[in-house]
Amino acid sequence: MSALLRAELARARARPYVWGVVAVLTLGAVGHVLIGWWDTRPPTSAQVTAASAALVAAEDRWQEEGSALVAQCVERQGTGGGDGVDLGCADLAPVLEQFLPYRPGLAHLLEQRVTTVGLMVVIGMLMTGVGLVTAEFATGSMSTWLTFAPRRGRVFVSKLVAACAASAVVALVPVLVVVAGLAAVSALHGTGTAVDAATAAALAGRAARWFAVGLGATVLGVGLGFAVRHAAAVTGIVVWWIAAVESTLPLVLPSARWLPLSTNIRAWTAGQTTYDVPSCVADVNAPGGEVCRLVAHTVGAGQGALVAGTLVALAVAAGWLSFRLRDVT
Amino acid sequence: MSVRGLRKTYRTFSLRQVVAVDHLDLTVPAGGVHAFLGPNGSGKTTTIRMLLGLVRPDAGTVHLFGTPVPSRLPEVVGRVGAIVENPKFVPGFSGRRNLRLLATAVGVPDTRVEAVLERVGLRDRGHDQFQRYSLGMKQRLAIAATLLKDPDLLIFDEPTNGLDPAGIRDVRATMRGLADEGRTVLVSSHILAEVEHVADTVSVVARGRLVAQGTVADLLGGGGAADVRVGVADHDHAEALLSACGWQVRRVGTALLVSGSPGGAQVNEVLARGGLYAHEVAAVRRDLEAAFLELTGPGPAPGSAATTGAPVGGAR
Numbered sequence: 225m226s227a228l229l230r231a232e233l234a235r236a237r238a239r240p241y242v243w244g245v246v247a248v249l250t251l252g253a254v255g256h257v258l259i260g261w262w263d264t265r266p267p268t269s270a271q272v273t274a275a276s277a278a279l280v281a282a283e284d285r286w287q288e289e290g291s292a293l294v295a296q297c298v299e300r301q302g303t304g305g306g307d308g309v310d311l312g313c314a315d316l317a318p319v320l321e322q323f324l325p326y327r328p329g330l331a332h333l334l335e336q337r338v339t340t341v342g343l344m345v346v347i348g349m350l351m352t353g354v355g356l357v358t359a360e361f362a363t364g365s366m367s368t369w370l371t372f373a374p375r376r377g378r379v380f381v382s383k384l385v386a387a388c389a390a391s392a393v394v395a396l397v398p399v400l401v402v403v404a405g406l407a408a409v410s411a412l413h414g415t416g417t418a419v420d421a422a423t424a425a426a427l428a429g430r431a432a433r434w435f436a437v438g439l440g441a442t443v444l445g446v447g448l449g450f451a452v453r454h455a456a457a458v459t460g461i462v463v464w465w466i467a468a469v470e471s472t473l474p475l476v477l478p479s480a481r482w483l484p485l486s487t488n489i490r491a492w493t494a495g496q497t498t499y500d501v502p503s504c505v506a507d508v509n510a511p512g513g514e515v516c517r518l519v520a521h522t523v524g525a526g527q528g529a530l531v532a533g534t535l536v537a538l539a540v541a542a543g544w545l546s547f548r549l550r551d552v553t
Numbered sequence: 554m555s556v557r558g559l560r561k562t563y564r565t566f567s568l569r570q571v572v573a574v575d576h577l578d579l580t581v582p583a584g585g586v587h588a589f590l591g592p593n594g595s596g597k598t599t600t601i602r603m604l605l606g607l608v609r610p611d612a613g614t615v616h617l618f619g620t621p622v623p624s625r626l627p628e629v630v631g632r633v634g635a636i637v638e639n640p641k642f643v644p645g646f647s648g649r650r651n652l653r654l655l656a657t658a659v660g661v662p663d664t665r666v667e668a669v670l671e672r673v674g675l676r677d678r679g680h681d682q683f684q685r686y687s688l689g690m691k692q693r694l695a696i697a698a699t700l701l702k703d704p705d706l707l708i709f710d711e712p713t714n715g716l717d718p719a720g721i722r723d724v725r726a727t728m729r730g731l732a733d734e735g736r737t738v739l740v741s742s743h744i745l746a747e748v749e750h751v752a753d754t755v756s757v758v759a760r761g762r763l764v765a766q767g768t769v770a771d772l773l774g775g776g777g778a779a780d781v782r783v784g785v786a787d788h789d790h791a792e793a794l795l796s797a798c799g800w801q802v803r804r805v806g807t808a809l810l811v812s813g814s815p816g817g818a819q820v821n822e823v824l825a826r827g828g829l830y831a832h833e834v835a836a837v838r839r840d841l842e843a844a845f846l847e848l849t850g851p852g853p854a855p856g857s858a859a860t861t862g863a864p865v866g867g868a869r
Contacts, residue, residue: 369658
């Protein structure tokens with residue numbers, strides 16, 4: 225088994241397709257870094273001049289109204305108008321930064337990008353899983369391989385594990401590019417590279433959940449690849465799923481919105497999500513009519529993981545059965 | 554290798570059932586080159602795929618080295634090397650890398666890779682990408698792959714397809730050499746010359762069924778006497794003398810063709826006793842093409858009984 229896995233890992237490492245996916249994801253990551261560079265760029269002299277003028281005007285107003293504004297704030301804070309939140313009454317005086325474009329620090333830059341980078345990486349990991357399996361069938365290498373390793377169960381598992389390992393690398397490269405690139409941009413533009421421990425832990429937790437989604441996508445891709453054996457057929461299934469289940473089903477049957485992967489992935493990565501289902505009763509004031517209200521349904525992280533995991537498991541089971549029972553030509 | 558009652562059917566997109574292999578019985582003796590001969594579409598490749606566990610038979614049994622396959626194929630796969638149809642490797646890898654991957658999977662050291670590359674004459678081109686190999690080089694690499702496990706049984710499916718004459722000669726020499734080392738080589742082919750040149754025994758299939766099996770000599774003439782071509786001046790007298798011996802005589806151009814005689818010496822003796830002196834006495838063997846067409850031409854429809862008079866079973 226370990227020999228098979230070593231061979232599969234070597235094969236995956238040498239596949240130009242895998243490195244192609246890495247290259248595309250890295251390009252996407254560089255795009256995120258460039259957007260970060262744009263968001264944190266220093267203000268131009270024209271922006272500074274305009275902001276200075278605006279500050280002077282604001283200071284003039286502050287001279288006239290500042291005391292009243294502070295008093296109102298303190299009063300509101302005292303009456304609980306801020307729901308216990310510090311309203312920052314001592315910091316109401318205008319400062320230059322308020323009139324300049326917002327320049328996020330590293331922590332904020334990373335927080336903004338977890339979801340988009342995560343989604344991008346998940347798609348790349350899915351492609352890796354699909355490509356590594358379907359290429360074997362497309363080139364006919366699978367039949368050669370099976371004449372050397374006829375135990376299909378071992379071949380299946382070794383390819384599954386190798387695909388997961390390869391997709392982990394596929395995920396790691398763009399994530400490192402994004403993190404290192406944004407840190408460099410923040411340092412270069414002086415917007416602050418400090419990320420406190422709590423924020424770092426939260427970011428790592430969200431990233432880990434997205435990574436788990438990516439591994440699930442890889443396994444899904446491997447299962448579908450073994451099941452239908454052609455990348456085009458897998459693409460067809462994915463497109464059908466997006467059109468039928470992700471897009472149409474919630475419109476036709478709102479109570480089935482627990483099924484789409486988008487709902488469950490959102491629940492898993494964000495901790496929970498909600499969706500509304502209209503609940504209608506007969507309108508006593510208008511015979512024949514109905515009164516509807518939206519009832520919120522919450523999907524927790526556990527339910528999201530369970531539903532998405534079940535779909536992945538079904539794909540793996542289909543792939544295994546197909547590989548076990550179908551002829552290899 | 555022993556195959557009994559092997560059957561495989563496919564369904565087309567229109568759900569029509571196509572019989573690829575129809576109750577095939579086949580025995581391959583240990584040692585030597587055994588040709589698996591049949592026209593295109595006769596079920597040779599499907600049979601080989603079933604031997605290797607790639608295709609699941611609908612019925613029948615297969616034994617390799619006395620072990621039933623595919624159920625216990627892993628027990629004997631180390632003794633079997635096979636090429637099925639065109640050699641299929643990872644296109645972007647070098648020949649050497651492809652072999653090393655296979656070697657890793659079966660626990661063979663890299664030194665063995667170099668040895669088999671050397672054996673097939675690819676050592677200097679081992680670093681080239683597989684997709685840049687010529688067809689002949691691909692075939693040689695495939696043969697190298699089959700040799701990695703140092704197998705007792707080698708299965709080659711149409712190994713000379715698309716090769717130039719030099720490539721064909723090399724592959725045939727390799728197959729013959731492997732057999733001469735004591736290995737068993739099963740080679741499927743529809744090329745008659747290939748069978749005639751390298752095979753010791755042959756099985757002929759047509760439309761998924763075995764129609765003949767035996768030595769090549771058996772196939773050519775049932776192991777009996779060949780026709781004798783006789784050149785004499787007096788055809789009429791010669792014909793009368795030879796016919797009197799109970800042999801069939803017919804005129805072919807300027808010569809006579811004698812069938813049913815024990816051999817040329819006896820024919821010549823009869824003519825000499827009759828006062829005729831032949832200027833030509835030659836044994837005329839029935840060529841393999843004629844035998845093959847006779848066996849596989851209007852063959853039996855799948856599912857029906859074999860209708861040829863060819864010797865099914867026989868040599869060993």
